[in-house]
Amino acid sequence: MKQRIILPLCLLILALARPAVAADAAVPPRQTAWVMHFDGDWKNASGLPEKAMLIGLQGLANRTAPQLYIVHAPDFPWEITGPLADFYRRKHGVEFTELKTADAALQQFAGCAKGYVVWDTAVMPTMNVAYTIAGLEDAIIVTPALIPLAEKHGLKKIDDLRGRYDGMTDTQIYAEAKGRYWARCNHDMIMLMGGHAGDMRIPGIADWGVRQRMFFHDLSGNPAHSDEVALAMQFYGEMNPGAFVFGWHSYAKDTEEQHTTLTSTFGLRMDGLQSLPNHSFNCQFTFTQGFKFANQHHVDRDAKLVPEKKVYMAFVQSDGIGLGVWTKPGRGRLQLAWGAIPSWLEFAPAALEYFQESATPADYFIGGLSGPSYMYPNHIPADRFDGLMKEAVRQMEILDERVFEILDNSAADGNVGNADLTKETVDRYYAAFPNVIGFINGYGPARTRDLRNGVPMVSYDYYIDPRRPREEVAADLDELIALNTTRPYFCLVHVRESNDVNSLVDVLKQLHGPVEVVPVDTFIKLAAGNKTYTTRYQLPTDPKTFEGFRKEK
Amino acid sequence: MNLTACIRILAGVMLAGVLTTAAAADSALAGRWRLDTARSSALDGWNAADLVIARDGTKVALTYHMTWRATKVAATNTVDTAQTLAIKDYFRIEQRHMAVYPRPGETAQVSAAWLDAGRTLRVEALVPVEISQGNTAMRIYQEFRLLEDGATLLLIELHNTRHRPLVYHFTKVPAEAAAK
Numbered sequence: 001m002k003q004r005i006i007l008p009l010c011l012l013i014l015a016l017a018r019p020a021v022a023a024d025a026a027v028p029p030r031q032t033a034w035v036m037h038f039d040g041d042w043k044n045a046s047g048l049p050e051k052a053m054l055i056g057l058q059g060l061a062n063r064t065a066p067q068l069y070i071v072h073a074p075d076f077p078w079e080i081t082g083p084l085a086d087f088y089r090r091k092h093g094v095e096f097t098e099l100k101t102a103d104a105a106l107q108q109f110a111g112c113a114k115g116y117v118v119w120d121t122a123v124m125p126t127m128n129v130a131y132t133i134a135g136l137e138d139a140i141i142v143t144p145a146l147i148p149l150a151e152k153h154g155l156k157k158i159d160d161l162r163g164r165y166d167g168m169t170d171t172q173i174y175a176e177a178k179g180r181y182w183a184r185c186n187h188d189m190i191m192l193m194g195g196h197a198g199d200m201r202i203p204g205i206a207d208w209g210v211r212q213r214m215f216f217h218d219l220s221g222n223p224a225h226s227d228e229v230a231l232a233m234q235f236y237g238e239m240n241p242g243a244f245v246f247g248w249h250s251y252a253k254d255t256e257e258q259h260t261t262l263t264s265t266f267g268l269r270m271d272g273l274q275s276l277p278n279h280s281f282n283c284q285f286t287f288t289q290g291f292k293f294a295n296q297h298h299v300d301r302d303a304k305l306v307p308e309k310k311v312y313m314a315f316v317q318s319d320g321i322g323l324g325v326w327t328k329p330g331r332g333r334l335q336l337a338w339g340a341i342p343s344w345l346e347f348a349p350a351a352l353e354y355f356q357e358s359a360t361p362a363d364y365f366i367g368g369l370s371g372p373s374y375m376y377p378n379h380i381p382a383d384r385f386d387g388l389m390k391e392a393v394r395q396m397e398i399l400d401e402r403v404f405e406i407l408d409n410s411a412a413d414g415n416v417g418n419a420d421l422t423k424e425t426v427d428r429y430y431a432a433f434p435n436v437i438g439f440i441n442g443y444g445p446a447r448t449r450d451l452r453n454g455v456p457m458v459s460y461d462y463y464i465d466p467r468r469p470r471e472e473v474a475a476d477l478d479e480l481i482a483l484n485t486t487r488p489y490f491c492l493v494h495v496r497e498s499n500d501v502n503s504l505v506d507v508l509k510q511l512h513g514p515v516e517v518v519p520v521d522t523f524i525k526l527a528a529g530n531k532t533y534t535t536r537y538q539l540p541t542d543p544k545t546f547e548g549f550r551k552e553k
Numbered sequence: 554m555n556l557t558a559c560i561r562i563l564a565g566v567m568l569a570g571v572l573t574t575a576a577a578a579d580s581a582l583a584g585r586w587r588l589d590t591a592r593s594s595a596l597d598g599w600n601a602a603d604l605v606i607a608r609d610g611t612k613v614a615l616t617y618h619m620t621w622r623a624t625k626v627a628a629t630n631t632v633d634t635a636q637t638l639a640i641k642d643y644f645r646i647e648q649r650h651m652a653v654y655p656r657p658g659e660t661a662q663v664s665a666a667w668l669d670a671g672r673t674l675r676v677e678a679l680v681p682v683e684i685s686q687g688n689t690a691m692r693i694y695q696e697f698r699l700l701e702d703g704a705t706l707l708l709i710e711l712h713n714t715r716h717r718p719l720v721y722h723f724t725k726v727p728a729e730a731a732a733k
Binding site (some may be wrong): 255297355413416439444445446449459460461462463464465467468469471472475476478479480482483486489490512531533534539545 | 594595597621622624626648649650651652654657670682683684685686687689691712713714715716718
């Protein structure tokens with residue numbers, strides 16, 4: 001009897017409660033924050049010093065709460081800062097107040113700092129050392145010209161790096177700084193503050209490094225710079241298992257391939273770029289109430305498709321979602337798969353929710369790159385591989401992804417070398433990802449291919465360089481179709497982030513012959529249906545531009 | 554002197570003239586040539602290229618010096634205008650962004666001929682390549698044309714699989730600069 005009364009009563013209470021819950025979800029609680037709008041001047045001699053100071057200040061201001069957000073100029077590499085600010089307004093109730101000047105920013109947030117550190121634009125590594133100190137001592141970083149501004153807001157000098165590192169090599173500078181600061185720094189994260197060299201820098205991610213008390217450096221991964229490599233290996237070897245390398249390599253010292261090989265050799269997770277903004281703000285938001293990733297799958301996980309005798313083409317963009325084409329006109333006109341940045345589940349969940357929310361029916365998300373962050377799997381230590389991939393599997397489940405993308409460019413350089421996986425690496429992936437419907441390999445073209453138990457591994461047959469004339473792109477694709485005469489032919493295409501989708505649609509119109517563009521999950525299932533491609537792995541005889549780094553035992 | 558003898562002498566003089574012109578022209582092709590990337594088909598995967606042409610009798614050595622950032626690759630195709638050759642590891646200017654790979658150790662059937670009074674070298678090659686569906690061959694037709702100014706070499710390349718020609722403009726590198 002009691003149950004008969006209690007159950008309807010509970011249902012009544014729930015029914016009454018539902019509108020209130022819905023109302024709460026629709027109107028998030030208000031919270032205040034401040035926003036700055038940056039211009040595009042990152043020159044050492046003009047715009048950099050003030051921006052470097054403000055980004056460091058942002059890291060301090062956002063230590064305990066999301067207070068300061070930066071919207072960048074339209075030509076900034078990460079084009080999502082404006083749309084993401086709108087997302088925070090709409091979905092998280094953030095009311096931004098604009099701070100128009102550095103003076104106003106210090107007026108608002110100087111209390112988050114205990115002092116300032118002086119760095120020297122004539123010795124650029126001092127900026128990185130200053131940022132390291134800033135994280136440890138709660139300081140802002142200033143050039144001599146900015147000292148009066150800092151002192152106007154009551155900040156005292158904590159350190160002055162002028163003269164300390166004059167005449168020293170980068171190795172000597174960072175070795176000296178290692179002795180002073182490394183023990184107190186975060187060993188789960190390190191900041192590779194490289195990128196541009198010469199007369200400009202874009203330390204967009206410095207807020208994150210300061211907030212998390214990371215050691216900043218731009219040591220080289222170029223084997224020709226043996227002393228810098230040796231010191232970088234000391235740092236990386238002393239980091240905790242599964243640790244992150246945020247930022248990006250120095251364009252003046254080494255290549256992406258060299259440095260990613262180096263970090264992968266230690267099983268570390270590379271998360272770019274050095275310009276990535278607002279991580280200290282983004283990390284403090286979770287998904288909105290009730291939000292769940294729902295990828296727009298086109299085929300059932302267990303579907304078996306029978307391909308027709310024609311050419312199937314699929315397009316993937318994996319350079320870093322938020323860079324390039326996402327915010328440009330044309331998205332949605334072409335079935336395109338996107339490599340969502342999986343570590344943002346941890347550090348920028350609202351950004352991932354923004355991408356999901358703004359996806360068109362033509363956008364599909366895939367996992368990768370190579371692991372829970374950007375890594376080169378041929379070089380990941382065997383004893384670290386499974387742990388890293390377990391995290392990647394977890395990320396894919398949350399992100400509702402079924403296709404995993406892999407890249408190992410350690411042995412590639414232009415037309416020389418290769419971007420392929422050894423059979424041992426392929427074996428590891430098939431064992432580590434039992435639930436994927438397929439794997440993609442490469443960046444530029446590659447030739448690692450397999451099909452096991454209905455799960456294909458397909459490499460890119462073509463890479464679209466945004467600078468390549470569109471008529472040549474069409475001719476290239478037509479030539480691949482002419483060379484691969486068996487039908488079906490599965491042509492997987494990688495699209496660099498700065499391509500214009502509208503121009504890709506025009507390329508497709510120029511192709512000769514029957515070509516069907518399909519979503520990548522459909523492509524994978526079709527490729528499982530008729531294996532017209534060869535099985536191939538990296539061979540010992542394949543050309544390699546670099547064998548890898550040898551770790552000291 | 555009868556008419557037949559006159560015709561023979563005249564023919565001989567004319568042939569000698571043609572051969573001399575041809576020899577002068579094909580020797581004018583000899584030397585180092587630098588790719589003018591701005592006027593050429595897009596060359597993805599290489600920043601720069603030099604072509605060195607050397608003649609030895611009926612043999613013509615075509616040496617490509619390709620550069621990508623700090624990476625340098627040199628390869629020579631030696632063709633013969635008197636006979637078809639089987640050339641091992643025949644060098645083909647690759648487009649980095651296409652999954653079309655050379656097949657190491659395999660041979661290409663290559664023929665060559667002088668045309669246009671020695672101002673054009675024609676090379677035809679059946680080149681083994683690896684694609685995602687396995688092995689196949691690409692027929693490549695090339696003409697190395699010396700232009701009127703004598704300082705420009707035009708390489709026109711056709712593939713049996715491509716509907717657009719690839720056109721590369723080279724300019725002559727002065728001998729003293731080439732020697733450095």
